[in-house]
Amino acid sequence: MTADSASMQDDQPLILVIDDDPISRRLIRFWMEKEGYAVAEATNGQEGLEIFQKTMPDIILLDFMMPVMDGLEFCNAFRQLQASTEISPAKNTESSQETFLLRHELVAYQQAEDLLTKIARTPILMITAREDDESVTKAFTAGATDFITKPIHWTILRQRVRHLIYQAKLYQRLEATNVQLQRLAALDPLTQLANRRVFDLVLERQWRLMLRNQIPLSIIFIDVDFFKNYNDTYGHQAGDHCLFEVAQAIASQVKRPTDLVSRYGGEEIIVILPDTPGIGAQLLGENIIEQVRSLQIPHQSSLVAPIVTVSLGIASIEPGCVTTNPEKFVALADVALYEAKARGRNQMVAKVWGQD
Template identity: 50%
Template sequence: MWQKLSQILRRERVVWKTAAIVAAAMVLLNLTGCFQLLEWAALDSFFRWRPVESADDRIVIVGIHESDIDRLGQWPMSDRQLARLLEKIKAQQPSAIGLDIFRDLPVEPGHAQLLEIYRSTSNLVGIEKVSGQTVAPPHLLSQQGQVAMADLVVDADGKVRRGLVSLVDGEGRLRLSLGAMLALQSLEKRGIVLQEIDRRSPAQPVRLGRAVFRRFQSSDGSYIRTQATGYQILLNFRGFPCRDTGSPCPFRMVSMAEVLDDRLPPDLMRDRLVFVGTTAPSVGDVFPTPYTRNPSTRMTGVEIHAHLASQILSGALDGRSSIRTLPDPLEWLWIFGWSGCGAACGSRFLQRRRGTIVGLSIAMVGAISGSYLAFLGGWWLPGFLPFLAIGGSGVGSIAYVLFVNLQLSYRKLEEYAQTLELKVRERTRELQRSEAALQAANRELQRLVSIDSLTQIANRRRFDEYLDREWQRGVRERLRLSIMLCDVDYFKIYNDTYGHPAGDRCLQAVASAIARAVKRPADLAARYGGEEFAIVLPNTDFKGAVQVAQLIQQEVERLQIPHESSPVSPYVTLSLGIACQIPSAQNSPKALVVAADRALYRAKERGRNTYYLDEMSVL
């Protein structure tokens, strides 16, 4: 068996060597943090793609909406108004009340009435802020031990993906967050308490009913050396924010007006956790989460506390899974496996070229699908890295196969030169056939490295090479050089509306339109990245560049690609930035690209669906 395995390894050494090299490169690059934002974006997509869970009826949110603030006539609300609200909630006999409103100072009138509510409501929990700019809790609730943290953990991109369960403050006291305290109080009434599993483990696992919770580590999942102060867990959100009208709210949310006007069933809050907090955007207590696609889909702080409480409750009572991650070696093995798939497909390039491309595409889709299916099962696996590893190992294998084939061809040429004169004619014909095959392989390789696979126009690499060459020619001959950056307006919204396959078709159509508008042989149209295209116009002044920009807009407009979600047009449009300079040895092509990008930004500021010429180009 070992002999057979050894033979397989020798025969497929190109595959596993390529897979190992590419996987190692991906892992090392990932350790620098360069893929962290991309993996977070993949995780956010998984949350949005996941089927909607049923609402958690153990939690009720009393939201103070904009209409409630208008009715109050002031913010913050007075102590009398707050006391009346809490008294109405208390009358429904909830299990616990979480007051997610900072109340460190009295707001007259009615402070004495509010203090009486504090004294008589043993299941009321107020909040404080203990990190950053601290905010003190209500003094009386602090004396009674009825205070929790309102602090949230925000990632580097500004989104909330982790929940803070507890924190040891500077005085050595253990502080619980609002959601955690209410959930633990509710579970304690049911006889469910925390049980330590392994205190020596860095993850500090604890058992709570049917669930096991593990402390978030600084490099869990795709996080790279992230600050992990306190006991944090990855939040397993139940669904979209309650303000997202297109999706059901994960909790029962009622307004303050409904509570004060007695418009609720008398047992709506009985034995339930009640969170009271502001949902009005004007107050500013809103945060981006994985579900955030625009400012209107940010989640309020009181909802985030409710999600944390729901995660603890549903895990302990229902066995609902938390978001788990694999140890680093297993994640590396996951990447290596997909890298091997890409290398295996690429190694068959000479035998089945079309099959190789299809195989690589299937493998990439499989990597994303595998990560998504694992997420549905409660596991967060890398999604972008395997995708990139498949492409890298596939291209590496193809390049190696072509290189080996090239070496074999040269070896045959040497053999042909040593043959007898009697076979010169026959061997010459064979040489011609081999040379033709070699040229075809070289042309294919050149096409692969210079052409964008989706749009079939020049890629970023070809653009950089061509711009540098034309820049040097412009320096020698003192000729004007113009470039243009084009961006598909609101393309992310287009993808969200029509789906990624439609987005790919849109990019292909736009690329064809640009290619039709760029007519001179010396001009180059290229895909610059994502939905952005670039055009190099040698020996062209700004007037000529403007004419090309107008032609491009006309060609794209003629396509009539529907874009019902675009704020500027019912059809797909472009914004264009134009820059024109006479190249000099003291400058570089990068300055021209920066000028065009600046002009593109100005075009977007002017409302999009237009072009803008960089001011320096007019001089």
């Protein structure tokens, strides 16, 4: 019987039984379904690996001796899944954590992270007729969480399954909480963009990549025009909502997973564009300006337009022209932003390091 035949409800723990003996599988299914569990079955370790990735069970009941792939071989292959699973869908990132910081909503990341969490925390209860020291040691060394001997004492099996599932779910809840805390630590609570700490971390990383790979790098410094006037006219609550809307409009135009949009401070937002020359950054800048204008947020106290607008300062650096550091690079974008404001706002000024 395959995974498709298992009755799997969201609130019903799922047990994957891997055993080549149909009678054993039938008995285990009977007792486990009697306890309220859903059951999926596999006849050998290889099939068990395939069904695990399809069903993501809460616990695995694994026979020690099987053809094709026995229990010990399954444990070894199962743990290797963790090492071989790719959890960084974006290019040019140093770690899964940085990918999370760059684009925490990536579906590919979340799916892979779910799989890794399951692999790390899915308990394996080995079922064996052997209870000699060597066999038990091999089972635990291979990755079994616990073992039970044949003939199966159903009361003992029921209690061990219940305990192991409870323990695994507790670990998963703790890990989910930890991921949420990491996400909150990476985000600016008002704009839901990456915060300044993340910006500093990612810029340093991308600067190293630029030097090593000899690729261009651009940043865009963005400021909401006459935002203080907006707050004074409409109030700080309206100002917060305005800043959120502008931030989301900017983020909607920055589509690559390696790019980063972050709140730099106050009404200032900054974008990191790896492997992007000046012309590419300017094209994106034009899109950002138009996207913010399209929001049509009234701004009666603006001295440049009746709606909310933004000014942009762009700094780019080409391979072979690096005679500076990240701090001075950001300062160049800030100078460009200052010039955009001095020229009347609601526009952008672009600079290339070493050419201005």
